[in-house]
Amino acid sequence: MRQPRPLRATIALAAVAVAVLAGCASDDGVANQGDAGYVSGNRAIEEFPQGDREPAPTFGGTLSNGEAWSSEDHTGEVMVVNFWYAACPPCRIEAPMLAELATEHEGDVTFIGVNVRDGAAQAEAFDETFGIPYESILDADTGDAQLAFAGTITPTAVPTTLVIAADGTIAARITGALPEASILGTILDDELS
Template sequence: MPRPQRRARIGARFASATAAGLAAVLLLAGCSSDPLAEQYREGSGKNYIAGDGSVAEFAADQRGEPVSFEGTTVDGGTFDSADSLGEVTVVNFWYAGCAPCRVEAPILQQVHEDFGDDVTFVGVNVRDQAGTARPFEEDFGITYPSILDVDEGRVQYAFAGKVPAAAVPTTLVLDQEGRVAARILGQIEDDSILSSIVGDLVAEGA
């Protein structure tokens, strides 16, 4: 695709960021019947350990080596990071009983929809089997795949040193070469932060 046309598509997505953010807020409000999410909103940290909410972005010369990973997904398929090389990839570590994971799920899905096929999204479930993970995806309308990493922890091992073991949720954004370009420890507060990071990386490779 010609660069001006690609940039125009990116610009159009960001022009709708305000509307998308409002939609995400409304969707979160609609999740008030979720007791774990409600508990988290009320300030209770019971039953989980979350990150501190810090956001780190890394310049191209500070991103280290590409990270390769693969695994079986909730629906029984296979995800291989090699298939997404050349695209920005968002990797979200989560599990169903994690209250902040439930709060941020609609935000991740919204950003996924905003960027469409230009950006790859994949979840990494660190605790659940398919029978627990699948209802979560259905309840929150998650349409991107998630790897079940509970048994062998191969994906977590691949990102060792980049994701603190107890910090769930954590979201990593990989550049087109598969290198970690940004990290969000803890719940994503709104779609603007993730959209801005992803958009900058898409433009970087345009």
């Protein structure tokens, strides 16, 4: 029996939320200490050949500063989308690298975070602590940004970083903490050339 559309969307959102929130990924040992309940990710780096890329969905939401943000306002730009939350140890480990890359690529690449768990105060404190120069969508209450990617290239762990090419397709996915800034930097340089 076919489920009504709202119920299917709710089930899909729940599945995405469980996958994202259950999989805080790291091989650094920090995330696997004690009884934290984190599931280590595989730190897979996937680059998709131009002819095999999926179109990125339209997504957006309310930023930690209270303003609305939509990917539609950034059509034609290379984008980095990072799914994270403040208490995630690998998110904290990769934060300085993302801040560095966002600063290096300012004006050439749009960076946007998708905070899957926190409120504005926690997100802003994280940004201040790590010098994050870009905003984040607060997605904990609605899951809209996460749901937008369900069925396309679902972020299966936190953190997950996606690179969206200027043509609106998904160029790369890094599942788990960014191993080195140079890896994402090289992907971005390739997309900008």
